[in-house]
Amino acid sequence: MYPPKLGYVIAENLEEATDFLEKHEDAKALAGGHSLIPMLKLRIIRPSYLVDIRRISNLHFISPGSDEIRIGSLSTHYEISKANIPLLSETATKIADPQVRNMGTIGGVISQLDPSADYPASLIAMDAKVKVKGKTERTVSFKDFAKDMFTPDLNPGELVTEIIVPAFKDYKFSYQKLERKAGDYAIVGVAVLLKTDGESIKDVRIGLTAVNNTAVRATEAENMLKDTRISEEIIEKASAKVMDYANPVSDIRGSAEYKKKVTKVMAKRAILEALKR
Amino acid sequence: MKKYVGQRIKRQEDPRLITGEGRYVDDLEFPGTLYLAILRSTVPHAKLNRVDVSDALKINGVVDVITGLKFKVENRPDNFPMASTELLYVGQPIAAVLSTDRYSAYDALDSIQVDYDVLPSVIDPEESLKDQKRAIEGKSNIAYKKTYSSGNPEEKISSSDVKVEEKIEINRVYPSAMEPRGILSIYQPDLLTIYASTQSPHYMRRYLLDVFGSMVKDIRVVQADVGGAFGSKLFPYAEDYIAVYSSLKTKRPVKWIATRSEDIRTTYHGRGQIHKVKFGVNKDGSLVGINDQLVIDLGAASHGTYLADISATMLPGPYKIKDIVVDVYGVYTNKTPLDQYRGAGRPEATFVIERIMDIAADEIGMDPLELRKKNIVRETPYINPFGLKYDNGDYLNLFEKAEKAFRGLEERESVLRSEGRRVGAGFSFYLEQNNFGPWESASVRVRGDGKVIVIIGASPHGQGTATGIAQIVADELGIDINDVEVVWGDTSLIGEGYGTYGSRSLTLAGNAALIASRKVKDKAIRLAAQFMRSDVQELKYDDGKVINPKSGESMSLREIAAKSMSTLGGTWNYKEEPGLEGTAYFGLDNLTFPYGSHMALVEVREDGLLNVLEYYAIDDIGTVVNPMLAEGQVMGGVLQGYGEATSEEVIYDKEGNLLTGSFAEYGILTAMEAFNIKWEYLEKGKSAAPLPAKGIGEGATIGTPPAVVRATEKALNKRITRLPMRLSSVI
Ligand SMILES: Cc1cc2nc3c(=O)[nH]c(=O)nc-3n(C[C@@H](O)[C@H](O)[C@H](O)COP(=O)(O)OP(=O)(O)OC[C@H]3O[C@@H](n4cnc5c(N)ncnc54)[C@H](O)[C@@H]3O)c2cc1C
Ligand SMILES: Cc1cc2nc3c(=O)[nH]c(=O)nc-3n(C[C@H](O)[C@H](O)[C@H](O)COP(=O)(O)OP(=O)(O)OC[C@H]3O[C@@H](n4cnc5c(N)ncnc54)[C@H](O)[C@@H]3O)c2cc1C
8 A cells, every 4th residue: 555656736726726737647536535545546547647626615615595506516514414404414424433523525426437436326316517727617417517436527627616506495315324334335226306285296306326337317216206195005116116216236245136226225214314404 | 259250240340441442562663673574485385595685684674684584383384484494475584674664674675586386286175285396395295194993983974864065165265363473572671571362372482482581581471452363473484583583683572554455465365174974864954973084274384283073073063973084184275274263163163063963864755853853962061072071061941942033033034934035044063162271370469458359361452341340359359349350461561371262351350360369369368367356267258348247347458458458668477477468370171172053044136146134143151251252252253153154254366366366256244244243142051160151252253254154154155154254156
């Protein structure tokens, strides 16, 4: 676990960082370092430079608005967990352990795009947008930004500057993560946002992580629940439908078959927990 | 008068360790140290053609690169400590870089060119047994073959009411000490001083001198603080030989500390046995015959065979079975070599026999506790069919106490099941074999100020043994425990010793310390006789003092010590040799056999994970010197055993690549998965030692897996014959 030799650059501002990253294509931005440093130590990656972006203060903010919440890419999991953002704050509490939550950032998670990361389930359910800045600035939906696992829509010299999520004011929500043991990556994670009116469901969004290359929405399951009266039966059926959106691979965290089965269990748990709020 | 033995005395070792003042090998710094980095095989099996280090030597800081190092060490591969002709497993050392810092050392590894031709690999032990593809070129895969046989099991099984066949698998685990292995070797002409993360400095010295005896006069081995070992740090490893050789060659201090990735790949794995059992049981519950084919997955070296011998001979456990055969096969595979891990052979034996008990009960429709009782050994001493002499104890008495507790768990089980929950109660009874010898040493030395230093040949590394031994010595000498300091772990402190393994230290080193204390008392009386101008026969030692009951005169141990020291430069005018010291070596002529019972109430959640609702254990380990220390061993052992039953497993793919190469993959549990454990003890089965203790270091890793597996099996209503259970494939 000793990284190869590399250069280290501290960027004072965004322009400096993006300029440097554009000129040195094999350089890497360093945010929380909790994906990057382990890969360096295992010598899986060998960047020429690390560009430390942690001092760029205008990437470090959370600003709640009445319609949407803007989250600077350097916001740590801990900060997000304390920010009272529907669904996303709860999701942040379930990432790894306190050490990782104190260091890791949301910008780092979505730029890394580990297929088992937690936020993506929630971000996809929330229709989050991602603001990216290089020579120019652009905003893309998270769905398009997450092209494939470990493959964000980022060009050389571009950085994620912020993540924008709708405020989801009157929504109930829950993020349910199944892990083998405390601090582990998810076997499956299910994010649910619900809007109810008395006994019926007006709107519902269900996001899944860890059971596909990238996070997906279980749209048919959502449709089954939308505009129906809440009943045990319909929840059971919709949870079973969610399972159709899981295409997991067998690995040390369980067989594909098991992961599919527990996707249903976790979907149901997430719906029921959301309804309890 | 016993003031301390039997009390829950807090561990003397702890304050330093829990305030971050521990000094592990990597905390020790010596000027001029070279750092060792090791290039390792990334393939499970290959013919090694050439290793080119010329580019590595050009890297700034690199002082030397060593290849092709070869020593003859018993049971180790021909390619030891480095591969010179053949690569045998992922992680095997190929070359070693010595550099002035760790970073350049690891950088240099990238510049070494290795030319090899991949050979077919042998990963599955049952495949290996067929001996078609070879794990080691030119050698049969079957490294070891032995039959343990008694009576006529074939006949007994064929005439029994119910015959059962099962394959029981116990997978490999990684010992997972918190501190990876490491060594610092300091060169001086004629003397090497080695600081090591080891369970046995004396053993290490002897091993290393076997190889390096012609290059150096002596090797002093000092055990630094050790952050866990669990059996895995008993024998010196390839890296230890490489480090020692490097410091002899360069005449400089050399340090090697494993990274976690290296430690997972190369620290000897534990367990790794497959048992194909056939057994016969009669309708009345008597188990009449067992036929077991035991295949042990040795990896690329043959030093783990003794573990299969222990498993085979302990297979009968605490039951009266007479007709039994165990065919042992030790097979090579292209994996990390196998060796001992907490319990070492007994957990495997116990898992198999306890599975047999439960399965037999299910097959004939009998209560599994009744079936065990039907077969349990009722009188001790008892000679088991393979000649082991179970020393003493009242198994049935402990069993019946355990049964009471278990019936309570079963009541809760049925209440919860009636609520539709997947809950099960599981029970195990185990017989342990420990105090592996042959003996241990201790020296008790009274200093001039009356403080007592106790040197032991055992080398504890987290167990708290020093506290237990201080209790014993303080009681025997009748002094304050704070005046007793127990030290260990340095070959220059005491002539010989063995170390800490096999639940032996408190009993063997503790009794050596007891006997040494008695020698000190004798000597105190003889010195006091001089000082008090009395006859030795008139005096006796009592409560820290030598007294003359007739005259009422007395001298405390401290006073005798002080008087012995009184004038520097003066003369010694007494007819007794000065000095208040005693050294003793203590061995037992049989191993000891503690026993106990574990039980768990578990729930299988809908998501496939387990909740342990209740856990209870009861053990008889003879005299319990310090119930808090013993309880600590049980708690740690239960959680370790629970990990082995549920989530810990070293996994290779079919080609021999390690899939669990870091803690991101290997399923080591955390404090968050821990549960409450209730523990009680009995003191009926006393050992033959003057202080009749046995040992508790490993009992819980033996008793836990079968109890947890049985509970889970009942909760799911599906037979489970595999450790770990891989619940994701059974729910
Ligand atoms: C080879 C091996 C190595 C191990 N390495 C480690 C390790 O690195 N760290 C670790 O924590 N565990 C380790 N264990 C686990 C554990 O099994 C024991 O700690 C180990 O066997 C210690 O041996 P011991 O001789 O000290 O055991 P024991 O003599 O059984 O003593 C273990 C502890 O229990 C107490 N104890 C024992 N008998 C009694 C008694 N009659 N009354 C009161 N207290 C008693 C002792 O004082 C001591 O604290 C290892 C196990 C094995 C097989
Ligand atoms: C022990 C452990 C357990 C973990 N468990 C979980 C878990 O359960 N769930 C989970 O979701 N995650 C988990 N993680 C990952 C953790 O959340 C990381 O913090 C996260 O994946 C990366 O964020 P970071 O800020 O640390 O990014 P870094 O490691 O600094 O960077 C990661 C990648 O993103 C790039 N990058 C970083 N910021 C930006 C930016 N603003 N714009 C463009 N590119 C950028 C970097 O160049 C790098 O390629 C775990 C990590 C560890 C070490």
